[in-house]
Amino acid sequence: MTEATMIAHDIAADPSPLVIGGREFRSRLLVGTGKYPSNEVMVDAIEASGAEVVTVAVRRVDLDRSHEEGILHHIDPARFFLLANTAGCYNAADAIRYARLGRAAGFNEWVKLEVIGDEKTLLPDTAGLLEATKTLVAEGFKVMAYTNDDLISALRLEDAGAVAVMPLASPIGSGLGMLNPYAIRTIKLRLSVPVIVDAGVGTASDACVVMEQGVDGILMNTGIAAASDPVRMAFAMRSAVEAGRAAYLAGRMPRREVAVPSSPTRGMIGS
């Protein structure tokens, strides 16, 4: 394809950018940076994913191994939009503290807000999440809230000022895919802010089906990082997100319980 037809192709696939909190993104795939077999594989996988938003965590520097490099040695903050998370926080106060640390450590006032309620499932504590969202929004943060696939929680987070609501497809790191498409569709239909499905996508078909629900994007980490070949899976996820988006915009054919022939029934020999 020439460059012009490639651009036309891109526009046909997805005519509008993803806009979160007043900022435009071309890619609807957001990726994490955890659990990669090496930094080199991580960098290549992020490149292959085409993602612009890249999540990071805030942790103590290991003082006994202070030569150990932080993630900023591998990811250029001028090229990628770094989104600090509050992963590992089990109450609103801790999440608020980590959000503030991330803002001080980083380059923007955005936060991927997680308040976890249970160690076994890592499911969100939506009460703590709502409380932390209110506090951080009042402090000028742009909050992207990781939440349950629950409409009422999503509505309350939007009312509290979250710039994006991020319901899970299934538990973090489970790779189970989307457990409740109805819930995800309902959240997307009712919210005005972008809905980014976060967590649970295990392979490319999961990503495609999620995007076909009409959501605005997907954030994933383990689905890419824990693949046998993360770089190839990153490419697959990118393709799946684009395909799912295009399919949603194209509008699928109606489902029927009977067969309908694709070829003409008239003009058969002997008719």
Add this chain to the structure above:
Amino acid sequence: MTETVHRPYRAGAEAPSESGIGLTVNGAQRTIARSTSLSQYLASLSLDARAVVVEHNGTILRDRDSFANVPLHDGDTLEILHFVGGG
């Protein structure tokens, strides 16, 4: 949340000597030379101030250029953090 907490010397920490003071850094006890500034301490750890965020006695220090003017005192608590991989 932004008030400065001056923590008293705690039992179990290394006793301050004439030449040194005791700090709690990332949860561990450390002894450093008296009259060390935060920027000098980070340099002694081979840490680039631009690559870390520091919480001093519970207060996040947002102005990295001020680190040279932050004196460390006996009993101070430091959290020195950075970005790592995460989802």
